[in-house]
Amino acid sequence: MMKLPSLFKRPSHRQFTYEPRHYDPDKEELAARLARAKYDAEADRNSPDYEPGRTIKGAMRQQSRLQRKGGDFSQVIFVSGFAFVMGAYWYFGPWALLSLIGLVYLYIRLKQ
Secondary structure, three states: OOOOOOOOOOOOOOOOOOOOOHHHHHHHHHHHHHHHHHHHHHHHHHOOOOOOOOOHHHHHHHHHHHHHHHHHHHHHHHHHHHHHHHHHHHOOOOOOHHHHHHHHHHHHHHHO
């Protein structure tokens, strides 16, 4: 269908634009803390004794020491237990498999 010419302009379609407003106190607090942290970081960078990455290096060293310290002892127990079971199997025979099951059970219990 074709549009016929008109002398009067018809009003266009009006749209209702609604922008909801929602107050989230947690979000505002987070934004304030982030802004404060950013301000403090900028102030630290401008100080004369600033060394980039100083705190990260120390934290990573400390974390790697903690991870190694706990893992070494359990590995030593497991390897010595496995060597004991292999020796027992060689000396006693199939009954040593029962001791292997017992050691695995104890290892799992100690790990928790």
